[in-house]
Amino acid sequence: MTPAARVQAAIELLDAIIEAAKGEGAPADRLIADYFRQRRYAGSKDRRAVRELVYSAIRACGEVPASGRAAMLALAGQDDALIDLFDGSPHGPAEARDGEDAAEAGVAPKWLVERLGAAGITGEELASLMGRAPLDIRVNSLKADRTNIELLEQGEPLAAPQGLRFESGVQVEQWAAYRDGLIEVQDHGSQLVCIAAGAIPGETVIDLCAGAGGKSLAMAARMENRGQLIACDVDKRRLGNLPPRAERAGAGVIETMLLNPKSELEMLRDSGVTGDLVLVDAPCSGTGTWRRKPEAKWRLTPQRLARFSETQDYLLDIAAQVTKPGGRIAFVTCSLLDEEGKDRIDAFLSRHDGWQALAIDLPVGRAYGNGWRLTPSHDGTDGFFVAMLGSAC
Numbered sequence: 001m002t003p004a005a006r007v008q009a010a011i012e013l014l015d016a017i018i019e020a021a022k023g024e025g026a027p028a029d030r031l032i033a034d035y036f037r038q039r040r041y042a043g044s045k046d047r048r049a050v051r052e053l054v055y056s057a058i059r060a061c062g063e064v065p066a067s068g069r070a071a072m073l074a075l076a077g078q079d080d081a082l083i084d085l086f087d088g089s090p091h092g093p094a095e096a097r098d099g100e101d102a103a104e105a106g107v108a109p110k111w112l113v114e115r116l117g118a119a120g121i122t123g124e125e126l127a128s129l130m131g132r133a134p135l136d137i138r139v140n141s142l143k144a145d146r147t148n149i150e151l152l153e154q155g156e157p158l159a160a161p162q163g164l165r166f167e168s169g170v171q172v173e174q175w176a177a178y179r180d181g182l183i184e185v186q187d188h189g190s191q192l193v194c195i196a197a198g199a200i201p202g203e204t205v206i207d208l209c210a211g212a213g214g215k216s217l218a219m220a221a222r223m224e225n226r227g228q229l230i231a232c233d234v235d236k237r238r239l240g241n242l243p244p245r246a247e248r249a250g251a252g253v254i255e256t257m258l259l260n261p262k263s264e265l266e267m268l269r270d271s272g273v274t275g276d277l278v279l280v281d282a283p284c285s286g287t288g289t290w291r292r293k294p295e296a297k298w299r300l301t302p303q304r305l306a307r308f309s310e311t312q313d314y315l316l317d318i319a320a321q322v323t324k325p326g327g328r329i330a331f332v333t334c335s336l337l338d339e340e341g342k343d344r345i346d347a348f349l350s351r352h353d354g355w356q357a358l359a360i361d362l363p364v365g366r367a368y369g370n371g372w373r374l375t376p377s378h379d380g381t382d383g384f385f386v387a388m389l390g391s392a393c
């Protein structure tokens, strides 16, 4: 592909990403993969270059752009070499017209910038949400240890005891250590919130929103495979990924339980299980993970955010009813919005007598509201809110 044809391909992809964002369609990564599956003539360098253009344009635009072309013109406004590729050549974009509208540069849509600002995320904290994330792994202490594991590349040790950091793009999934379950890909922030959750060997732990089990696996390792860890979710496909991962990791302590939406509490009660610790790694807007999925800023609306808050309250109320007397709830979201963090905990405490917020003290991050906050700019992690709640004995 010529450089101009790559720009045109990026424009077409951005059109698809913008449409998908408006209609809750496929994520950008999937759209890019599908696009190139139908264009086998594009080589790996072309794919990398187009991908880079697409993500740079998404990062450059705040509001949802009117079109892919407007988004690319916004990026070209910051790069003279790029504007020269709007040259009308075959397969390239038409020349830019005098006064043609470019999308507005910015970090995120205005309403979200305001909500994040109200939660103290401004300036560098805000800008870094559009940065690029490194690749973090967790050494699986059920099978190996960071101090002596032999890996194909040497990573930078992180504050989490088994965490190592690599540059993004390192293909750790192809390493034997990955295939053999010695390492898991996991953002440092996720590793830290599992440390805050504080699962203890021998306990009964309920992971209410286990998904594919990233945090279940980390907790199983902290539990030294002793006790019981019930990993639940309402999404059969996601939860179905966990048993093979658990097997690879040697995490025999994990059992899965598929819940039916709206019957979660009934099903948990019928099973007779109650937790010393219940992790609520709740579905959320993911504002803390924009470094990995920058187009998520265009998918969120005030209505969708309100629905996330409602679901978080709903799940916290379930958690309270399946926690043993004297037990704990760990509430986690990968969001920096108060509506999905501090406010949920304040609301929980006002609804539930006999519960209190417990202190958190991690080596990274800072106290925020009745919990703890991690951010890309301050901590070099994805953005997270975590709070610990303790019930009366």
Ligand SMILES: C[S@@+](CC[C@H](N)C(=O)[O-])C[C@H]1O[C@@H](n2cnc3c(N)ncnc32)[C@H](O)[C@@H]1O
Binding pocket: 208, 209, 210, 211, 212, 213, 214, 215, 216, 232, 233, 234, 235, 238, 259, 261, 262, 264, 281, 282, 283, 284, 311, 315
């Ligand atoms: C943030 S993700 C979990 C990520 C996972 N804990 C990990 O570490 O990889 C939130 C999960 O909550 C699940 N979920 C949504 N509504 C739920 C409900 N009512 N009950 C249980 N899980 C739910 C979603 O299917 C999704 O897998």
